[in-house]
Amino acid sequence: MKYIKLYAYCLLTIGKKRFTILDTLHNDIFIFENSYLKYLEGLQKYGLSKILEMENHDSEQIVKFFDFLYTNKIIFITEQPDLFPEIKQIRDTNTDVKKAIIDIRNKIFDFNTIFSQLEYLKCDLVEIRVFKSLSFDVITNIIQSFSTVAIDKIILLIPLNYEVDFYCFLNKVEELILLDYRIHFLIYNVSEHILEKIESKEFVIKSSIYFNIQFVKNSVTGCENCGDIKPEKFFSSSIEEFMEKQLFNSCLNRQISIDENGEIKNCPSMQKSWGNINVKSLIHTYNSKDFRFFWDITKDKIEVCKDCELRNLCHDCRAYTEGDALDHYNKPLKCEYNPYA
Amino acid sequence: MILILGREDDLSTTNVCEWLYHYNAKFFVLNTDDDHSKIKIDYFNFLEKKFLIRKKGIEYNLFDVNVVWNRRHGLDPKKFTNTYVTLDSQFFPEEKNKFHYHHTLEETRTLFEFIHHFIESNVNYKLGSFFANDVNKLVVLQSALAFGLKIPDSYILSTKKDLIEKINLLSPKRLITKPLTQGVYNAGLDGKYQYYNYVNAVEIDFVNEVEEVFFPSLFQEEIEKQLELRIFFLEDDYYSMAIFSQENETSKQDFRQNEYWNEPLRCVPFDLPHEIVEKLKSLMKKLKLNTGSIDMILTPEFEYVFLEVNPCGQFIMTSEPCNYNLEQKVALKLLHYDKR
Incomplete structure (x- = not known):
């Protein structure tokens, strides 16, 4: 007897109307109507020939579905399905702080203190979002403070400075990256004209810094630019990320932020401040139970989202939500996807 | 204190270190490819209980090591010796890199063997062993067979005649060949050639080109794989x-x-x-x-x-797709014995 089995790297999420299969190996997302769910279950339980007998009026549809799954390496055929267990969830991670966001507009904070606190918290990634043109001296100072701490990666989001020549700007950036490959730049406000020249290789980005620098057209005016949820732009996540999204809030879990005024928050866009960086430590804040309240708001607890087939792929947003701002369980405001339609 | 004997390019070592760092463990890493510029052997005396090794300016006493993980193949005497200035150039200009070099290498080899012996006999716990990490493929097959495991029918052959006979006998099953050692890789210094091994099927047209008598080589019947x-x-x-x-x-x-x-x-x-x-x-x-x-x-x-x-294969390729988190499990194992 031959059975059909889902490869363990294919992870299922069932919504009200549709279900998704996330193929973590090939980085694909497949969405099906829920009417196919019973075929998928039937195929696994009874095998292809039996299910065709049972549902003979749908046989053409079932065969097509089966072919699709098989050719895309979502399912395989085996005589002993019990040999293949599912992937287990794990809660533990070896970085305490997954991400720290620090916003800069007019105030420059004491980065020596901030970075050493983040190092103590075993922070993995620091994202510094700069909302206005900043001199390279200031950026160099920030990077100097970063150079001695054991943090995996720093991303600096800065606007392209049109007052200097593009190559001059690029050289400065390159100089900094070559000091330390943990440094990454995301340059925004880049004109179409320049992007085209980068694309056509008229402007040459040296291969030594190629993976550490990225250019985008978007303009960034402040933290309010965040929170857009566009399912068509969702990309596949790793097994680990998928599991984490089922267990914790997909945006705020293990995240700490400092907004442009120095207020310590879960996310710079949120109302709630846990105190100013001048008087409060990140370590103290991060370890408090109240601060961690948002981490446990999984998508299963959020209205509408809990019925969405994309909930385990979504990056969520708890800062801009529908309805009452004090109710933390509402659908993200900047999401237009309807799981019931 | 935990000591990891790793290799610089080994991702499993790095990942386990990340976990140890997370758990605030006391640990340090010595790599097979550390040369004299990275590690210094400072001082040793039995009675003073001092065996001092310095890495990147930090001094460690091997007497403090409670747990060792022999991730790879220990310290490499060659790599270490190569960076020392030997007497060659001064005293043996003609014999450059010969006599004195070999002597220093032998000295280092003996010293390193003692270091490994010392560590393993002094610790509460060792994961992997310097002295067991190099297994002999044939010995392993012999033992596997003795414990009732099925193994591929295996031959050491050295003549064309025997090889052809086996190929015909096993047909339509094929013969494969692989090295007896753990595998080699050598990219030519000038980048013109690469010398490495994979498992390959032995086809009859290839055999026709083989000498009558060749170097004794391992052949196995090809097992059909599900x-x-x-x-x-x-x-x-x-x-x-x-x-x-x-x-x-x-x-x-x-x-x-x-x-x-x-x-x-x-x-x-x-x-x-x-x-x-x-x-x-x-x-x-x-x-x-x-x-x-x-x-x-x-x-x-x-x-x-x-x-x-x-014994020291990569486990990240098992850990990652199956979400086993083996790096954490290894780290916890080391930590457990360090804390006892």
């Missing part, structure tokens, strides 16, 4: 993975030859039958290995065929 299995052992705990390598022509004999940039290998968790697990455990005990990765084949008839054991 799946390839990888089993990582950490003491009595084991973690199995199945690799679907068969639908891809390039990875059929050796999944390392898969052109995975086109089609990634399908790896999923696997439940190994209890009876096979028990045999593997006995084998690991016999080989004095408390960790390592075992390669097996599941045939279309659901027979489990043992291929080989890699």
